Amino acid sequence: MKIGLISLSFPNFRYDYAEMYLNITLDKLKDDTNEIVCSNKTLNTEDAIYAELDRLQSENIDLLIVQCGTYSYGSAMMKIIEKFEHTPLLLWGFQEPIIEGFTGLPLNSLCGLNMYGSFLNKVDKKYSYVYGSVDDEKVYEKVRKTIKAIEIKSRLKEMRFCIIGGRVPGFYLSNVDEIRFRHEIGPEIVYYSIASLLMDAENMDQEAVDNEVGKIKGEVDEVTSTIEMLEKTARIYLAIKSFAQANRIDAFAIKCWPEFQSLFNCSVCGVVSRLNNENIMTSCEGDITGLATMVIQQMITNSPCFFADLVNVNDAGIAKTWHCGPAPVCLARECAVTKFTEHPTIKQGMGIAADFSMKLGRVTMLKLKEAKGGYKFFMAKGEGIEEDRELIANQLDIRFDSPYEKVIDTIMENGIEHHYAIAYADVVDELKEVCKWIGIEPVIV
Secondary structure, rough: OOEEEEEEOOOOOOHHHHHHHHHHHHHOOOOOEEEEEOOEEEEHHHHHHHHHHHHHOOOOOOEEEEEEOOOHHHHHHHHHHHOOOOOOEEEEOOOOOOOOOOOOOOOOOHHHHHHHHHHHHHOOOOOOOEOOOOOHHHHHHHHHHHHHHHHHHHHHHHHHHEOOOOOOOOOHHHOOHHHHHHHHHHOOOEEHHHHHHHHHHHHHOHHHHHHHHHHHHOOEEEEEHHHHHHHHHHHHHHHHHHHHHHOOEEEEEOOOEEEEEEEOOOHHHHHHHHHHHHHOOOOOOOOOOHHHHHHHHHHHHHHOOOOOOOOEOOOOOOOEEEEEEOOHHHOOOOOOOOOOEOOOOOOOOOEEEEEOOOOOOEEEEEEEOOOOOOEEEEEEEEEEEEOOOOOOEEEEEEEOOOOOOHHHHHHHOOOOOEEEEOOOOOHHHHHHHHHHHHHOOOEOO
C-alpha cells in the first residue's frame, strides 16, 4: 500500500520541532509492506504545501496522512479536500512540548487538528485522527489500525469469492445481493458447479490423490474414516485447489449438503477444515456474508477462525458454539487428540469430519449481515473456556464479557444470521475502523 505523509506548519510556530516529529514518526512507521511517500520536511508556506500536494496526487496514494506539525493554513485543508476527494484521510496532532527557555506556544497543533476536523465534517469527508505525544506507542497503534483498515478495504475490492453449488436448502440468507455486495463490500462472486467439481474430482490423477491421502493421514493423530472417504476427500480438495489457482479465487463458500452425499456418497467437512487450515477461507453451507466475515478477521489476525453455530446457553450463562467438523486443525487445543472421522450428523459411514477440542482463550464472535438499509457487523468479545459436556466434532464454550441476555437480545433484535466466525483475538477496535471505512454499521455487545 502507498501512503502519502505531509507535515503542515506555519512560520510563527516551532516548525523545527514539527520537522523533528515528522522524522521520528517516519522512522517508527517504517515496515516492509507499505511505501511511504514524503518530502521529509515540514512545509510552512502555502506554495510549498500546494506543490507537495500536487506531487502526492500524482503518486496515486491509497491513504493520505496529514500531520498538524503546528497550526497551519485553513487553505491547505481546502486544497486537500479538492485534490483528495476519494482518498482516505488520517489527521495527526501532537501534544505541546515543553521547551526550556521558550515561553510561547510551540506548536498549537491541537487547535489545527480541531479546525481541520471541523472542515472535513462540514463537507462530509470521512477521516480518522490521532492525537498524543510523538513517543506514545498507543498513537502509532491507532495509526497502524487505520492503515490496516484501508488495506483491508482495498484488498476486498480485488478479491474473488467462489460459491460452490449455491446455498443449502432453506438457508435463504446465505445468499447476498451480488451487485450490492460487490459495490459495498468488494469481492466479485463467481460460481463453480458441484457437477463440474465432481467431474474434476473423478478425473484427478491417481498418484496425486494417493499423495494427498498420505498428507491427510499425517495431519491428525487418528483417522477413523475409511480409505474410500479419504480418497474422495483428497479428490474434492485437489479439484478445489486446482480451480482456485486457475481462476484466481481467494475464498470459497460451499454447498456442503445434500448433493455431495447423494451424488458422491461423501461429506466435505474435512475438505473445509483442510482449506481453512491453509488460510484459504471456506465457509459452510454456501454462506457468503459468513465467508466475508472469515476473510476480514483473517486479514486482521493472520489466522483462520472457527466457523460455527451458536447452539446453547447453559444455567451458568455460558454460550456454546459448535459445528459438525469443519474447524482447522491449527485451532485444536494443546494436547487435544485430533481426528478425522465419520461425519457426526450425516453418519452412514460418510466422512471425513474434524473432531477435536478447540483452543481456549480470548475470542471475538463475529458476523457480517446484509441488512435492509446497509451492512451491519456484529461483534461480541469473550473468553473460550472448558466445555460443559462432550460433543463429537468441534465446540467452544464462551463466557461473554457482556451478560449473555444482552448478546442474545442484540442478535435477535438485529436479525443476525446463525453462522459466526470465532476469531482468536480481540479484534473489535480493528473492526470498528474497518467498518468506518467500508461503510458498515458496527453492532457491538
